Amino acid sequence: MSKPIKRLEIIKNAIELEDDEIIASQISHLKYDIDDPAIDAIIQALETRRYGEAMNAIVSWLQSQRTMTHWQDPRIAASKLELKALETQLQALIDARNARLSRLDEFNDLYMQHLGHLMAEVLRLRKLLAEASLRRQAEMNLHDDASERRARDEAREQYETWRDQQQKAEKRRERQENMAQEDRQELKRLWRQASKLCHPDLVDDALKAEANEMMAQLNQARQRGDLTAIRNLLARLMRQHEPMMASERLNDLTLLLRKISATQQQIASLQAEMLALEKEKSWLLVSTLADPQAYFRQQEKALSNTIATLRKRIIESGLDEVA
Numbered sequence: 001m002s003k004p005i006k007r008l009e010i011i012k013n014a015i016e017l018e019d020d021e022i023i024a025s026q027i028s029h030l031k032y033d034i035d036d037p038a039i040d041a042i043i044q045a046l047e048t049r050r051y052g053e054a055m056n057a058i059v060s061w062l063q064s065q066r067t068m069t070h071w072q073d074p075r076i077a078a079s080k081l082e083l084k085a086l087e088t089q090l091q092a093l094i095d096a097r098n099a100r101l102s103r104l105d106e107f108n109d110l111y112m113q114h115l116g117h118l119m120a121e122v123l124r125l126r127k128l129l130a131e132a133s134l135r136r137q138a139e140m141n142l143h144d145d146a147s148e149r150r151a152r153d154e155a156r157e158q159y160e161t162w163r164d165q166q167q168k169a170e171k172r173r174e175r176q177e178n179m180a181q182e183d184r185q186e187l188k189r190l191w192r193q194a195s196k197l198c199h200p201d202l203v204d205d206a207l208k209a210e211a212n213e214m215m216a217q218l219n220q221a222r223q224r225g226d227l228t229a230i231r232n233l234l235a236r237l238m239r240q241h242e243p244m245m246a247s248e249r250l251n252d253l254t255l256l257l258r259k260i261s262a263t264q265q266q267i268a269s270l271q272a273e274m275l276a277l278e279k280e281k282s283w284l285l286v287s288t289l290a291d292p293q294a295y296f297r298q299q300e301k302a303l304s305n306t307i308a309t310l311r312k313r314i315i316e317s318g319l320d321e322v323a
Contacts, residue, residue, distance in 0.1 A: 002077070004034045005065055008042070008058050015051050079256040084247040086263040087202055093270045094199060095192070100277060107286045112169035114296040118303040120166060123159040125310035130155040132317065175225040187227045194218055194234040197244065201266055204246040205259075211244065 007026045014022035027046055030039065038061050045054035130152040137148060176184060196202070198214040214233065221229035243249055246259045277283050289295055 004030060004036075004039060005062065007033065008062055011046065012055065012058050012062070015055050020049075073253055076251060076253050076256065079253060079260060080247050080250070083250075083256060083260050083263065084245075086260060086267065087245055087247055090263055090267050090270070091196060091199075091202060093267060093274065094201060095196075097270060097274060097277070098192075098195075100274075100283065104282060104286055107282075107289075107292075109169050109172060110292065111296075112166055113173060115299055115303060116162075116166045116169065118300060118307065120159070120162055122303060122306050122310065123155070123162050125307065125314065127152075127155040127159045129310065129313060129317075132314075172223075179225055179227075183227055184225075187222065187225065187230060190227070190230045190234050191218060191222050194230060194237055197234075197237040202246075203244040204249045206249075207244050 007030050011023055011026050011030075014020075014026070023046060027043055030043060033039075038057065042054055042057045042061065045051075045057060130148075134148050134152050179187070195215065195218060198211045198218070200208050200211040200215055203211040214237070218230060218233055221233065246263075250256050250259060
């Protein structure tokens with residue numbers, strides 16, 4: 001009820017100021033704020049420029065409402081507006097971070113596509129050398145060197161981790177190749193739209209568990225390339241009548257101020273994360289790379305040389321492993 005009261009007060013002042021532009025701007029909002037025959041009559045009088053009649057009706061309606069409406073601290077409306085602005089700022093930062101991470105993911109998939117097999121071979125040969133070196137120590141009854149064992153374990157872990165990443169990248173590429181370009185673009189667009197409605201960092205604290213669950217479903221559908229699932233989740237979110245954003249749900253001043261402080265901290269944390277990302281080598285490479293294909297050709301040559309060097313070391317060491 002507070003919005004119609006405030007809008008009519010604005011219209012009343014606009015009539016006194018003889019400013020019909022302000023009046024017109026408020027009428028369009030007032031039509032959707034409340035279903036009340038008295039308000040409908042006021043709107044009709046305003047639209048037909050019967051301002052004297054409208055003013056009398058506005059004054060009467062406002063007086064009747066003041067006798068029934070509880071007083072609301074104006075700081076609540078101000079805090080809700082401030083929180084809404086902070087939510088918008090936080091959403092923009094989340095979008096910017098997600099765009100950068102998506103760009104990095106796309107580059108990493110391209111790297112895997114062009115160079116993944118070469119890097120896997122480099123790591124495999126390094127693993128063979130580390131394992132052979134440790135075996136040779138044991139055969140010669142030398143003292144067990146902890147650093148050699150660590151080197152072998154690290155080489156094994158690096159190889160297995162890379163192979164796992166390579167397999168995941170291959171599955172993503174297969175899914176993308178099975179989707180039309182229009183569907184891939186539609187999936188990204190709908191995912192962004194849906195994530196804005198249920199991102200856990202943006203919703204009221206009371207809805208975080210539900211938001212986390214829906215965000216997890218969205219991310220899983222995105223990873224599967226399941227456009228139908230994302231459409232259904234978005235439709236479900238848009239059908240919800242209950243608002244999820246804290247600025248729309250909270251009406252307690254203490255809770256609003258607490259949420260404002262928490263959102264400001266989230267913004268500061270995300271800004272720091274973005275600054276740190278800008279300094280990372282991977283982002284510096286991706287953001288400044290003018291010719292990715294030339295870069296991949298250069299890296300292909302370097303990795304091929306590394307493979308040749310490792311194979312030579314294996315042969316020179318007299319190891320049995322196939323280089």
